[in-house]
Amino acid sequence: MTYKDKKLYRLLTIIFSFVIILTACTPKSTEPVIVEQDDFVLGTVGKIRVYAENDKAGNAAIEKAYARIVAIENTMSTAIEGSDVYHINKNAGEAAVEVKDDTLSVIKKAIDYKELTNDVFNIAIGRLIELWGIGKDWQKVPTEEEILDAKNHVDITQVEIKGNNVMLRDPDMLIDLGGIAKGYAVDEAARVLRENGITSAFVNMGGDVYALGSKPDGTPWNVGIQDPEVGSSGIIAKVGLSDESIVTSGDYERYFIENGVRYHHIIDPETGAPTRNELVSVTILSKKSVDGDVLSTAVFIMGLEEGIRFIEGMEGIEAVLVTKDKKMYATSGAMDRVEILDPEYQLQK
Numbered sequence: 205m206t207y208k209d210k211k212l213y214r215l216l217t218i219i220f221s222f223v224i225i226l227t228a229c230t231p232k233s234t235e236p237v238i239v240e241q242d243d244f245v246l247g248t249v250g251k252i253r254v255y256a257e258n259d260k261a262g263n264a265a266i267e268k269a270y271a272r273i274v275a276i277e278n279t280m281s282t283a284i285e286g287s288d289v290y291h292i293n294k295n296a297g298e299a300a301v302e303v304k305d306d307t308l309s310v311i312k313k314a315i316d317y318k319e320l321t322n323d324v325f326n327i328a329i330g331r332l333i334e335l336w337g338i339g340k341d342w343q344k345v346p347t348e349e350e351i352l353d354a355k356n357h358v359d360i361t362q363v364e365i366k367g368n369n370v371m372l373r374d375p376d377m378l379i380d381l382g383g384i385a386k387g388y389a390v391d392e393a394a395r396v397l398r399e400n401g402i403t404s405a406f407v408n409m410g411g412d413v414y415a416l417g418s419k420p421d422g423t424p425w426n427v428g429i430q431d432p433e434v435g436s437s438g439i440i441a442k443v444g445l446s447d448e449s450i451v452t453s454g455d456y457e458r459y460f461i462e463n464g465v466r467y468h469h470i471i472d473p474e475t476g477a478p479t480r481n482e483l484v485s486v487t488i489l490s491k492k493s494v495d496g497d498v499l500s501t502a503v504f505i506m507g508l509e510e511g512i513r514f515i516e517g518m519e520g521i522e523a524v525l526v527t528k529d530k531k532m533y534a535t536s537g538a539m540d541r542v543e544i545l546d547p548e549y550q551l552q553k
């Protein structure tokens with residue numbers, strides 16, 4: 205062998221050994237499997253779908269995510285005896301209640317959101333929610349007097365926080381985390397899935413959705429915007445998402461009808477009654493579901509014009525609003541992302 209040949213020979217040997225090492229190190233490529241579980245949580249049928257190495261790993265991750273959701277529900281529900289919120293309300297005007305870090309951070313976030321949303325989002329309106337009782341056995345249209353009375357007890361500055369101790373100074377006040385806790389639970393479920401090795405998943409808790417990663421083929425998750433027509437389970441549009449949340453609030457889910465008027469579960473603190481404007485649904489795109497949950501409710505109360513203006517002014521948040529006359533309005537960053545599927549609905553340019 206000449207010197208040149210030797211050099212070439214050595215080089216080839218090195219290359220071959222690399223190829224062998226690389227082949228040996230590459231794991232057997234297994235196709236991920238889809239694992240899915242539905243469960244009744246947070247007053248709704250939850251759905252979690254993951255792509256996992258195998259069924260066992262997928263189911264284990266999903267079960268941990270549901271356990272986290274149930275733990276949050278058990279601390280933040282007004283209705284569950286023994287929850288932090290239950291204790292806070294029960295001790296209104298009397299004593300401070302030591303709450304979990306979770307509850308504390310959600311309450312603090314909610315309080316911040318009151319100012320940010322020009323007072324439309326207010327967790328201190330528990331009395332009004334209780335009074336209308338939407339979805340409860342006692343739901344009815346209250347008298348004007350009852351509404352005025354409840355409105356005297358919604359001052360959020362009466363929520364006193366010292367460390368982990370929360371106290372409602374007003375004995376007639378109640379707090380309600382129904383407009384924020386579900387989003388927080390969805391974010392936490394996604395975090396738990398990630399922690400358990402899941403890189404691609406879809407979490408849907410009755411309209412509060414998180415798309416984790418993208419699908420294994422690299423395409424985004426397609427998420428539908430529900431038809432706001434009462435009784436319809438169809439989808440009017442879709443949006444592609446990865447590592448993003450989409451949350452919808454509407455007047456078509458929980459309501460009752462009296463004298464031809466539909467009374468739903470989103471209360472305008474100013475009137476003390478369910479919001480009445482041109483909107484039927486508000487969908488928020490955001491990095492976190494907790495923000496989407498609050499903002500979908502808040503924008504629903506603000507109405508079309510103020511709602512669009514408000515979201516345009518927020519960094520990293522986009523919105524799609526649907527009106528009673530079947531028009532869709534999107535913020536500038538959402539406009540090109542929405543694909544209409546139902547020709548009855550029209551995206552306003």
Ligand code: ADP
Pocket residue numbers: 324325326327329333380381382383384386410411452453454457458469470471472473497500501505
């Ligand atoms: P859903 O829970 O059906 O997804 P939303 O996310 O729109 O609906 O939240 C509605 C819930 O938020 C109500 O059931 C009530 O608990 C609470 N809520 C209603 N009005 C307000 C408000 N103005 N500010 C804060 N929370 C509200």
Ligand code: MG
Pocket residue numbers: 383384452453496497498499500501
């Ligand atoms: Mg909401």
